[in-house]
Amino acid sequence: MDLVFVRGLEVETVIGIFEWERRISQKVSLDLEMATDVSRAAASDSIDDALDYKALGKRIIAYVGASEFLLVETLAEGVAGIVREEFKVSWVRLSVSKPGALRGAKDVGVTIERGQRPDH
Numbered sequence: 668m669d670l671v672f673v674r675g676l677e678v679e680t681v682i683g684i685f686e687w688e689r690r691i692s693q694k695v696s697l698d699l700e701m702a703t704d705v706s707r708a709a710a711s712d713s714i715d716d717a718l719d720y721k722a723l724g725k726r727i728i729a730y731v732g733a734s735e736f737l738l739v740e741t742l743a744e745g746v747a748g749i750v751r752e753e754f755k756v757s758w759v760r761l762s763v764s765k766p767g768a769l770r771g772a773k774d775v776g777v778t779i780e781r782g783q784r785p786d787h
């Protein structure tokens with residue numbers, strides 16, 4: 668199995684369960700790993716045969732930036748759905764973190780996996 672990954676994708680969005688959080692934007696950071704087979708793209712050297720991380724990143728930035736979820740769980744599920752349905756990805760592992768949301772911790776958040784992970 669091959670992977671295309673995106674690490675540390677930072678987006679400003681409205682997110683959080685507290686009243687003060689509904690009035691501000693906060694930074695979330697996303698890490699994605701997506702199953703793919705890079706051999707066709709490697710053979711053709713064409714972006715048309717590749718899982719385009721630029722197009723994917725732009726779509727996620729637009730989605731996350733416009734969202735107003737309470738929980739990082741809901742945001743993660745929404746992003747995973749877009750990756751799987753719009754970009755035809757069979758398996759994705761996705762972390763959404765909210766840096767600084769917990770005093771004393773560098774990072775908090777969730778990691779989810781969706782879809783069938785291909786055999787190695």
Ligand SMILES: Nc1nc2c(c(=O)[nH]1)N=C([C@H](O)[C@@H](O)CO)CN2
Nearest residue numbers: 683684685737738739740765768769
């Ligand atoms: N499992 C979760 N726990 C918490 C979340 C969340 O989204 N998922 N959110 C909060 C607050 O919004 C917090 O981030 C504010 O600092 C608390 N726990």
